[in-house]
């Protein structure tokens with residue numbers, strides 16, 4: 001599965017801790033991340049992470065584009081609900097695209113626990129069906 005990892009600055013430690021705790025599961029998947037988040041995860045875990053631009057410079061939109069192309073299977077996006085972000089429209093757009101394409105999105109640690117355990121249990125296998133048959137756009 002293709003998994004995106006994103007965290008706002010105040011949540012980066014939480015996401016690094018989370019990925020470290022579930023490193024063995026994440027290691028079985030292709031990981032993508034916004035710039036700084038990807039560096040932090042790679043440094044802490046040694047996992048290979050394909051990095052896009054930093055969020056404020058367009059990284060959220062790059063990941064959103066992959067969602068629109070049916071190339072993302074799950075998103076872990078630890079948002080900071082207490083700090084205004086200069087690129088709030090991009091954040092909203094990414095969350096919106098997850099809803100448009102029914103892509104599982106965990107925006108906090110509690111949901112992330114469920115999503116990673118569900119992934120390990122095979123509960124996201126339906127994504128392979130969507131990728132074989134095409135999504136609402138016919139994208140495979």
Ligand SMILES: O=C(CO)COP(=O)(O)O
Pocket residue numbers: 006007008009033034035036037038053054055056059060091
């Ligand atoms: O801003 C972000 C998500 O909206 C994250 O970007 P960075 O991983 O580059 O800090």
